[in-house]
Amino acid sequence: MKIFAVNGSPRHGGNTNDMLTEVLAACADAGCETELYQAGKRVVRGCMHCNGCAGRNKCVIDDWVNEVYEKMTAADAIILGSPTYFFDVTPEIKAIIDRCGFVSRRNNFMFSRKVGAAVSAVRRAGGIPALDTMQRFFLISDMIVPGSRYLNMSLSSDPGDFSKDKEGIKTMRRLGENIVWLLNQRNS
Ligand SMILES: Cc1cc2nc3c(=O)[nH]c(=O)nc-3n(C[C@H](O)[C@H](O)[C@H](O)COP(=O)(O)O)c2cc1C
Numbered sequence: 605m606k607i608f609a610v611n612g613s614p615r616h617g618g619n620t621n622d623m624l625t626e627v628l629a630a631c632a633d634a635g636c637e638t639e640l641y642q643a644g645k646r647v648v649r650g651c652m653h654c655n656g657c658a659g660r661n662k663c664v665i666d667d668w669v670n671e672v673y674e675k676m677t678a679a680d681a682i683i684l685g686s687p688t689y690f691f692d693v694t695p696e697i698k699a700i701i702d703r704c705g706f707v708s709r710r711n712n713f714m715f716s717r718k719v720g721a722a723v724s725a726v727r728r729a730g731g732i733p734a735l736d737t738m739q740r741f742f743l744i745s746d747m748i749v750p751g752s753r754y755l756n757m758s759l760s761s762d763p764g765d766f767s768k769d770k771e772g773i774k775t776m777r778r779l780g781e782n783i784v785w786l787l788n789q790r791n792s
Contacts, residue, residue, distance in 0.1 A: 605787050607631045607638045608679035610672060612686040612697035614645040619725035619760035620685040622767060623776050627683060630780025641672060643696045651702040658710040663703050673704045681719035681783050684738045691730030693737050701741045713746045719786050720747040721779055723756040731757040750786045752779040
């Protein structure tokens with residue numbers, strides 16, 4: 605089973621990266637193939653609502669978001685990770701949601717019954733709306749969303765802080781285990 609994760613933080617070695625790495629490690633331990641894609645810091649173009657993706661199964665803007673879309677459609681589970689920026693996700697993650705979400709909808713719901721999970725690193729407040737933004741995308745894309753033993757957040761500020769968040773590490777690990785458990789149920 606393929607698990608594809610996207611880091612929307614411009615800090616490639618930051619907390620979101622480390623959270624996703626922990627989730628993927630649990631998936632890899634259970635025998636899954638994993639990939640972590642660094643989307644943060646890329647030039648962002650938003651959806652133009654041109655409907656040019658209809659029947660074409662890709663965005664007319666020929667950039668990295670199409671590469672992410674291809675990897676998302678090939679995966680069994682998609683994990684989005686974003687640091688909380690002003691109580692929401694980063695522009696890179698919002699571009700993925702809007703453009704990949706729209707391409708999928710215009711091409712018969714390409715993410716149907718894939719598993720979707722979201723994680724967010726947050727210094728102090730706003731992690732819940734950031735998670736909501738990502739999880740709503742999964743929920744209206746006909747996807748299945750697993751939980752963990754707390755919300756998929758870490759109260760972390762500087763790079764390296766996540767490694768001190770014992771509960772956050774356990775939460776990420778359990779999330780990875782639940783992703784694999786859910787995929788096994790789906791496939792049985
Ligand atoms: C532009 C910007 C906006 C931010 N907004 C918030 C916020 O609304 N709430 C908060 O608690 N932290 C906020 N932060 C702090 C980050 O969420 C926090 O440092 C996080 O650990 C960064 O994750 P990373 O290491 O993966 O980049 C913000 C940081 C930046 C650069």
